[in-house]
Amino acid sequence: MSTFNDRFTGKIEELPPVIVDAPDDRDTGQTVPSEATPRTDRIYVGKKPLSAPEQADDPERLNTGKEIITMEVRGGLFTNWTNVMVEQLVTKPFPTFQFECTEEADIPLRWDALQFVPGDIVRVYVGGVPAVFGYIVERHVGFDAKNHGVRLIGCGDTVDLTNSSVPIDKLDGHDGKSWSQLARDLMSHLGIKLKETGAVDSKPFENIQILPGQRIMEALEQYARMRNIVIGSNAHGGLLAIGEHSASPSGELVEGVNILRANAVVRDQNVYRKIYVIGQNNGSNKAYGDSQNKQIATEDGTSSRNRHQVIPADLADDMHGIRRRAMMEKVFTEGSFIEAQVTVQGWFKDNNQSNDVWKAGEYYTVTSPMLIMNGMVLGCAGCKYEQSDGGSTTTLSLVDPIHMNGQLNYREAVEATMRQEREREAAERAKKAGGG
Known part of the structure; x- marks a missing residue:
């Protein structure tokens, strides 16, 4: 049996271009064809050592067994970890994953040879099926005289939307855009794509204002609430916009x-009999008075008690936006x-x-x-x-x-x-x- 050092040391580009079958203890009988036969217990190396996974609408499925979780990074396919956790979150901004490997070794491990680092682009496959596209964000290593371990923590590519601000040159110039147009514009410099499912509301906003320093996801969520759009993440990478659907x-x-x-x-703490959203719109020569200053929309809830929820609108919008905001509040409350x-x-x-x-x-x-x-x-x-x-x-x-x-x-x-x-x-x- 190879040592832990054998599995993780050496330059990736010097290894032979090979994808090897799954380990015997978890093999289901399906193997991946390859031109060469060298094998290590831990590392499976692909044909493009210096490349990175690309975001794709429909990435190819790997021909691996149903009990194999694979991490593709820098053109290599890595499997047989000690502990693995991959979590898809369709109503959250980004998915997460965690890979762990611990092993006993007779000599100290050269950690500098372990080439996974935060920022590496990763695609994760579950039983050969694409599950997450994103980045390694944390690398933990530890060792003592006999044991060595590594833990890699990662997130979907959309994590950058939650912790980076809207670029200064993108603060203005969005009036008249729909939510989808706004999202694509704010994400374009990060290379993040948008996928829509269901009836995503495409009505444009008359005025769009983004504050300096505002996080990209914060801005997108603010305007999504006024169109009843649930923001989530996609297994193939990119942001997911969810409209009403069957x-x-x-x-x-x-x-x-x-x-x-x-x-x-x-639980019924957040369930109400009536949901109200109140707001006001920017007045003009054509639209003014109570129709703009005293907007109100209502949705019925399912509470058995006569509980009311009153929400001020997130921003100035017409009655369409106020009604959609009431529907969004119902999604939040009834969905809990x-x-x-x-x-x-x-x-x-x-x-x-x-x-x-x-x-x-x-x-x-x-x-x-x-x-x-x-x-x-x-x-x-x-x-x-x-x-x-x-x-x-x-x-x-x-x-x-x-x-x-x-x-x-x-x-x-x-x-x-x-x-x-x-x-x-x-x-x-x-x-x-x-x-x-």
């Missing part, structure tokens, strides 16, 4: 079948009513028989008497893929569909539940027939 389930989670463990919280954490074995649906991984941004039917959920459709706001000595698991953060701007079509949900039930019954009958 919440159609694409899988099911069933107690006693594929749910390994689960917990759920139902239920939250469930469901863990399943593996990363792929149908007990790892499917080729589709569980994904943030999809909707699933949950059937669990313990959670008092009988065919309830919930949205997957986050997906945490983990791997350690205990195996591979996926933890899904499930929320009310409205939290993701999803509009539940009850007819579609009922039909999907009935179809899944028929398929399950047919599979059980086939299993019994085969056993007999």
